[in-house]
Amino acid sequence: MIKVVNVSKNYGEQRAVNNLSLGIEKGSIFGFLGPNGAGKTTTIKMLTGINSPDQGKVEIDGWSPELSSVREKIGFKPEEPHFYEYLTGLEFIKFAGNLFERSYQKKESDYLGVMESAGLYGVRDKIIKHYSKGMRQRLGFAQAIINDPEYIFLDEPLEGLDPIGRRELKNMIERLKSQNKTIFFNSHILSDIEILCDQIGIIHKWKLVYSGSVLDFCRGEDLEKRFIEEIEKIEGSHSVA
Amino acid sequence: MRRTIVIAKNTFKETIRDRIMYGILVFSFLFLFSITVIGSLSLGEDLFIIRSFGLAGIYLFGLIITIFLGASLIYKEVEFKTIYIILSKPVKDSEVILGKFFGLLASIIALIGSMGLIYLLVVWFNGGGFDYRAMLAMVLQVFEFSIIISVLILFSTFSTPIASTIYTIVVVYCGHLLSLMFNYVASAGDFQKYLLLGAYYLFPNLEKFNIRNLVVHGFGITQSEFLLTAGYATIYTSLVLCLAHLIFRKKEF
Numbered sequence: 001m002i003k004v005v006n007v008s009k010n011y012g013e014q015r016a017v018n019n020l021s022l023g024i025e026k027g028s029i030f031g032f033l034g035p036n037g038a039g040k041t042t043t044i045k046m047l048t049g050i051n052s053p054d055q056g057k058v059e060i061d062g063w064s065p066e067l068s069s070v071r072e073k074i075g076f077k078p079e080e081p082h083f084y085e086y087l088t089g090l091e092f093i094k095f096a097g098n099l100f101e102r103s104y105q106k107k108e109s110d111y112l113g114v115m116e117s118a119g120l121y122g123v124r125d126k127i128i129k130h131y132s133k134g135m136r137q138r139l140g141f142a143q144a145i146i147n148d149p150e151y152i153f154l155d156e157p158l159e160g161l162d163p164i165g166r167r168e169l170k171n172m173i174e175r176l177k178s179q180n181k182t183i184f185f186n187s188h189i190l191s192d193i194e195i196l197c198d199q200i201g202i203i204h205k206w207k208l209v210y211s212g213s214v215l216d217f218c219r220g221e222d223l224e225k226r227f228i229e230e231i232e233k234i235e236g237s238h239s240v241a
Numbered sequence: 242m243r244r245t246i247v248i249a250k251n252t253f254k255e256t257i258r259d260r261i262m263y264g265i266l267v268f269s270f271l272f273l274f275s276i277t278v279i280g281s282l283s284l285g286e287d288l289f290i291i292r293s294f295g296l297a298g299i300y301l302f303g304l305i306i307t308i309f310l311g312a313s314l315i316y317k318e319v320e321f322k323t324i325y326i327i328l329s330k331p332v333k334d335s336e337v338i339l340g341k342f343f344g345l346l347a348s349i350i351a352l353i354g355s356m357g358l359i360y361l362l363v364v365w366f367n368g369g370g371f372d373y374r375a376m377l378a379m380v381l382q383v384f385e386f387s388i389i390i391s392v393l394i395l396f397s398t399f400s401t402p403i404a405s406t407i408y409t410i411v412v413v414y415c416g417h418l419l420s421l422m423f424n425y426v427a428s429a430g431d432f433q434k435y436l437l438l439g440a441y442y443l444f445p446n447l448e449k450f451n452i453r454n455l456v457v458h459g460f461g462i463t464q465s466e467f468l469l470t471a472g473y474a475t476i477y478t479s480l481v482l483c484l485a486h487l488i489f490r491k492k493e494f
């Protein structure tokens with residue numbers, strides 16, 4: 001279970017998250033959406049133990065992700081993943097795997113399998129400097145599941161993938177769900193969120209404005225339309241006030 | 242410990258494959274071979290010239306690459322956000338710092354080692370035999386560079402590569418002039434005296450590691466002198482790395 005309780009975070013003077021609370025059940029796919037600069041990435045960084053909240057607390061199975069034992073069971077794909085440019089994809093994946101107690105004894109064939117399933121088998125020995133944007137996204141995803149995590153955080157995983165890559169990734173997410181993994185991801189591609197997610201959270205101007213099931217939010221219309229409607233409603237009420 | 246080694250190995254690979262590394266390596270090899278020519282121009286002093294130029298060259302090339310690679314070591318991780326991938330995994334801040342340190346140190350040892358090998362060959366071909374004392378000079382150079390790498394890591398936790406480079410050059414420069422500064426302490430006024438003494442204890446005493454002059458004149462150092470110097474480097478390096486860790490731990494990403 002992922003719990004976010006009254007979390008606030010500032011970067012200096014800049015607000016990034018304001019009094020956010022969320023609860024995400026184990027085994028569900030949670031879609032986190034909101035306009036640019038709403039605070040999605042900041043939330044994920046706190047959930048993966050990279051930053052700590054100024055106020056409130058985040059918990060995974062009842063413990064703070066700042067404990068390294070909690071991070072053993074977390075996978076994270078950053079927004080625009082950057083890597084060590086002079087390593088090959090395979091070397092990088094091994095590096096990532098070796099940082100976990102639970103995966104450092106993985107065999108060569110296991111790593112090749114992961115590269116295969118991420119669609120990177122053919123370029124595994126190429127240095128990352130020569131990877132395309134989509135290949136980097138795939139590598140970012142591959143390193144996020146290298147430790148067979150229970151909780152997977154994906155920051156805009158579909159960005160920059162070709163249509164086939166997007167379908168593959170969506171299938172992969174479905175497969176992870178069938179293995180009872182909990183997936184937290186944010187995306188601006190709402191049609192994909194609509195298909196994949198059980199639950200969504202919407203954040204706007206650093207505050208949560210909706211959290212619940214996709215169906216309840218959409219009320220028979222498509223997610224993108226409803227999302228824009230809601231955001232504009234809030235913007236409108238702000239400008240009146 | 243295991244994760245420190247994983248990060249160190251990764252840093253080693255990343256730095257050794259940096260294009261600047263090949264550049265320096267090729268350049269230093271050319272230099273080492275060409276000093277034979279310079280040596281032969283001097284009458285009868287050729288071995289002396291070869292050895293002093295050779296050792297100075299190894300020091301200088303090593304210093305350039307160390308500063309170049311070290312100044313961006315931590316900064317790059319943060320700026321290019323590779324740090325997100327590392328910190329979301331069960332890695333401690335201290336393991337990042339130590340891994341980066343040992344990784345770059347290993348690269349630098351590999352570089353000094355290969356330049357040293359060429360140097361030994363050049364001296365041998367010029368009839369100088371096996372210059373084992375030069376090896377001691379290079380080992381001490383490695384100890385000096387461990388201090389310099391730790392200083393670079395400290396600076397690169399909070400400043401840009403350019404700024405870190407400048408600060409480190411200042412530290413290296415002052416570090417080599419310390420003993421000279423100390424000579425002025427007795428004759429200085431009260432205020433300057435404390436300033437000089439402060440600098441004397443703050444900056445690393447890098448001249449301790451310079452036995453190149455002794456070596457080319459055929460002298461060495463005693464075992465206890467060696468141990469003392471190595472111990473000094475280890476303690477100074479550890480303290481600076483602790484400080485770097487403190488700053489790194491407080492950082493927001």
Ligand SMILES: Nc1ncnc2c1ncn2[C@@H]1O[C@H](COP(=O)(O)OP(=O)(O)OP(=O)(O)O)[C@@H](O)[C@H]1O
Nearest residue numbers: 011014015016035036037038039040041042043494
């Ligand atoms: N490291 C940082 N330093 C200063 N301000 C930051 C930092 N990271 C984020 N911010 C600010 O915090 C706010 C929230 O940013 P965040 O990256 O969480 O947004 P986001 O919802 O992920 O947006 P996007 O959809 O564009 O990725 C923004 O106003 C941003 O400018």
Ligand SMILES: [Mg+2]
Nearest residue numbers: 040041042079
């Ligand atoms: Mg973002």
